Amino acid sequence: MISMWLVKHKKKLILLCGIVLFLGLIYFLFIYYLVTNGFRNYQKFCSNYIPQIESYQAKHGIYPSAINDFEKPSFSWRYDAEECNYIADPDGFSFQVADGLFGISIYISKEKRWVYD
Numbered sequence: 160m161i162s163m164w165l166v167k168h169k170k171k172l173i174l175l176c177g178i179v180l181f182l183g184l185i186y187f188l189f190i191y192y193l194v195t196n197g198f199r200n201y202q203k204f205c206s207n208y209i210p211q212i213e214s215y216q217a218k219h220g221i222y223p224s225a226i227n228d229f230e231k232p233s234f235s236w237r238y239d240a241e242e243c244n245y246i247a248d249p250d251g252f253s254f255q256v257a258d259g260l261f262g263i264s265i266y267i268s269k270e271k272r273w274v275y276d
Contacts, residue, residue: 201256222247
């Protein structure tokens with residue numbers, strides 16, 4: 160009885176499974192999009208400014224007050240330098256970027272590393 164029903168509705172079941180898999184994939188990508196800040200890696204993007212900042216400091220003796228005037232890395236049209244949340248003081252600089260849904264990654268120039276908060 161059940162096998163006869165399966166044979167009769169085989170195409171409908173395959174279509175239904177395909178729709179469920181497609182919706183599951185869309186849901187997974189939506190959640191992944193939120194968790195990864197829209198598929199953006201701000202740690203990598205902001206790290207591209209570190210050599211420019213250190214060069215500026217070596218040349219002028221102080222850290223720049225903003226990074227908006229520095230050369231933006233290639234292929235970074237989805238990013239904005241303001242999203243790096245650059246902070247400078249006489250002893251060093253830092254970046255504070257969103258990481259996941261609730262976290263923040265912080266670059267500390269004195270330690271030359273990223274930490275997760």
